[in-house]
Amino acid sequence: MLKRFVQLRNMASSVIGQVKDVDIDPNGVFKYILIKITSPNAEGKLEDKLIVRGYAECPYHADINDKVTSELQALKASKVIRDWRSKVLGGGRISHDPESKQIKVYGYSQGYGKADHQVSVDILKKTYPDYEINFSDEGY
Template sequence: MTKELSKVPDVEIDPEGIFPYILVDVTAKSGHSKCIVRGDCFSEYHSDVYDKTIPKIKAQGFDCRVMGGGKIDHRGSKKEILVYGYSGNYGEAEHTITCAVLRKKYKDYDKITHRKQNFY
């Protein structure tokens, strides 16, 4: 990863709740890229997350591409995250990639998993 890309946080999600998320591939002018995860409880739809995320990234001079979406069930008080589902607009994100990105940020969590359905 380049110093340029380090300016873009890998993860920006709410500390608790169930909410839509998108997985985004961000590419610097150098050609280096990384995946980021964005989602929050205030967004009803994946397109709401897109509208909050993509203009900010593009304003910093990066290219980006949504790689899909889903839902995140974040139980910060239990140190657990469940990733599941899909986006009607962007398709299903590769949840294994999403979980890998989340694990880098939440190293002290007991459980970061993905499933097709919302259950533990």
């Protein structure tokens, strides 16, 4: 019982947990970035979270980062998170085929370098557990 109380308390104090792990377009081929965000929890202790973002509307990896920055600023303004820092860990491309339930992660970002695609795949698998998700270090 005490263990469950501690888990619930930790969930309530984790404001960074309210940021989605993954936000990518529902289909197509597009650029993506892997981002580490850091924010203090309710007790003021810093927490880190890795997130994946990818949108076809963004022609450059930096455009994705700008969009994420705006969203995090809005969360701060609405008091969902108190403060935050972010760091782009790299990028690449995603091919998302919802009909065949497949996602392929590959390539790199000229501006941010290559993301650790295995980490990105692991994060994507949490959101798409019934998909076949893999990566390749080939291609741009």
